[in-house]
Amino acid sequence: MIPFWLWAFNGPFNIMNSTILKLLLVCSFLIACTDSAELQENSRAQKVLLQYKQDLKSALSLGMNEGFVEAVSVCRVKAPKIASELSQGGIRVGRTSHRLRNPDNAAPDWVEPILREYIEDLTxxxxxxxxxxxNRLGYVEPIILQPICxxxxxEVIADAIADQIKTLYPDDRAVGFKPGDLRGVIWMDYPPGDL
Ligand code: HEC
Structure with missing residues (x-):
């Protein structure tokens, strides 16, 4: 006859232990999966966002190699093209501002209140x-004016550039900014999952 404690240890508790162990393993596996799904999702959106910023930057510097006046036309043609090319697979990206140059860049409804919040509290x-x-997610980040912009x-714009801007954008409100000012926002909306 084996003592009760030995029976209990090897018998039901042992089974219980292993069941608990299995449960723990399954749980941590599920948590790990959720984690990596979220990471993947973030990285997919982040990738598009990063691409958007890089493409805008290189379009601007390519244009500026030709001269500022040419760069204005490059921005006009390239910027909307870049946004529409990246707005695929359920992801949409864009730039907007409280002082727009191109009225086509008006904020989507959901971005408007966030843009207002940034303006109301500039810190x-x-x-x-x-x-x-x-079931979509939204991401918004401020665009801060750099000296190059x-x-x-x-506040002071060379005549040739100012004329070009006025011709292309008669309703331009995107002048008078200083470095460090909030110029607008970059926004992105995307579906969760479907990676
Ligand atoms: C060579 C001139 C030029 C320079 C330099 C320039 N931009 Fe622009 N920017 C433009 C033009 C032109 C548009 C309108 C593009 C369009 O039609 O979508 C524009 C549009 C924008 C918009 C979209 C909102 C709107 O008002 O239509 C943002 C935001 C913006 N610029 C930020 C910047 C920032 C930040 C920099 C500096 C990193 C910068 N720009 C440098 C010419 C310029």
Whole structure:
């Protein structure tokens, strides 16, 4: 006759232990999967966002190699093209501002209140993640004016550039910015999953 404690240890508790162990393993596996799904999702959106910023930057510097006046036309043609090319696979990206140059860049409805919040509290420059209708996610981050941008968005603009801008954008409101000012936001909306 084996002692009770030995029976209990080898018998039901042992089984219980292994069941608990299995449960723990399954749980941590599930948690690990959720984690990596979220990471993947973030990285997919982040990738598009990064690409968008890089493409805009290289379009601008390519244009500027030709001269500022040419760069204005490059921005006009390339910027919307870049946004529409990257707006695929359920992801949409764009730039907007409280002082627009191109009215076509008007903020989507869900971006408008966030843009307003950034303007009302100019010290807040954290990116924003929000849940959108139809199981979509939204991301918004501020665009801060750099010294290089003042050539076309600054307080003093060379005549040739100013004329070009006025011809292409008669309703331009995107001048008079100083380096460090909030120029607008980059936004992205995308579906969760489907990676
Ligand atoms: C060579 C002139 C030029 C320079 C330099 C320039 N931009 Fe622009 N920017 C433009 C033009 C032209 C548009 C309108 C593009 C379009 O039609 O979508 C524009 C549009 C924008 C928009 C979209 C919102 C709107 O008002 O239509 C943002 C945001 C913006 N520029 C930010 C910047 C920032 C930040 C920099 C510096 C890194 C910069 N720009 C440098 C010419 C310029």
């Amino acid at each position: 807040t420059r954290e990116p924003r993640h929000i849940q959108l209708k139809g 003042t050539a076309c968005h600054g």
